[in-house]
Amino acid sequence: MKERNPTGESPEKKAAGIAAADLVQDGMVVGLGTGSTTAYTIAELGRRVDEGLDILAVVTSYQSEMLAIQTGITLTSLAEHPNLDIAIDGADQIDKGLNVIKGGGAAHTREKVVSRSAERFVVVADESKYSEQLNHYVPLEVLPYAKEYVSQQVCRIGGKPELRLAARKDGPVITDNGNFVIDASLGTIENPVVTAAILSQVAGVVEHGIFTNVDEVYIGKKDGSVEIMA
Ligand SMILES: O=C(CO)[C@H](O)[C@H](O)COP(=O)(O)O
Numbered sequence: 001m002k003e004r005n006p007t008g009e010s011p012e013k014k015a016a017g018i019a020a021a022d023l024v025q026d027g028m029v030v031g032l033g034t035g036s037t038t039a040y041t042i043a044e045l046g047r048r049v050d051e052g053l054d055i056l057a058v059v060t061s062y063q064s065e066m067l068a069i070q071t072g073i074t075l076t077s078l079a080e081h082p083n084l085d086i087a088i089d090g091a092d093q094i095d096k097g098l099n100v101i102k103g104g105g106a107a108h109t110r111e112k113v114v115s116r117s118a119e120r121f122v123v124v125a126d127e128s129k130y131s132e133q134l135n136h137y138v139p140l141e142v143l144p145y146a147k148e149y150v151s152q153q154v155c156r157i158g159g160k161p162e163l164r165l166a167a168r169k170d171g172p173v174i175t176d177n178g179n180f181v182i183d184a185s186l187g188t189i190e191n192p193v194v195t196a197a198i199l200s201q202v203a204g205v206v207e208h209g210i211f212t213n214v215d216e217v218y219i220g221k222k223d224g225s226v227e228i229m230a
Pocket residue numbers: 005033034035036037038089090091092101102103104105106107108111
């Protein structure tokens with residue numbers, strides 16, 4: 001599994017994150033995703049807030065909440081603003097049909113709710129995230145009580161389940177919602193909509209990391225340019 005939260009700067013992620021921040025205008029309510037690419041979007045929005053941009057934001061994780069607070073973005077909640085103008089978030093893999101896999105940061109349940117609440121859902125990523133077809137493992141947020149059952153069901157559909165362990169703690173990763181994450185390797189996902197429906201039906205799976213509701217993808221390139229897939 002790739003290391004999370006690299007300390008080094010990524011020009012590709014930065015280019016994508018900042019370009020997507022340009023979509024945000026005065027008066028908007030914005031969903032802020034999680035991860036190192038979205039961190040550039042949040043930083044850019046914070047910079048523009050300092051210059052007078054007037055927005056409200058709904059966060060998707062502890063990480064994005066802290067970043068938004070540090071940069072001076074005013075927060076709101078889905079309870080107060082259930083309809084967002086735009087959500088901007090990262091991805092672990094993106095296919096040619098704009099289907100994505102998310103949840104590398106174990107935040108995909110809230111990220112999915114926020115993305116579904118938004119009028120426009122934009123994904124930001126570097127070019128390493130693109131693949132003709134999805135073949136990345138699919139993170140499943142799972143009730144701890146259902147860990148064994150869900151693992152069995154992943155095996156039954158031909159997959160390989162792996163409980164995600166914490167990097168600097170003995171034991172599993174615990175999500176912001178108090179659940180476990182099972183990373184399900186399913187090989188090449190021929191039909192993301194069908195696989196998403198199958199995973200949604202497994203009792204004990206709170207949410208899976210396949211997103212089929214992306215409107216645009218901003219891909220940052222090594223030369224600093226950004227390709228928009230829509
Ligand atoms: O889904 C996510 C968190 O749950 C992230 O958006 C995804 O893992 C991409 O992260 P990064 O921008 O750091 O590569």
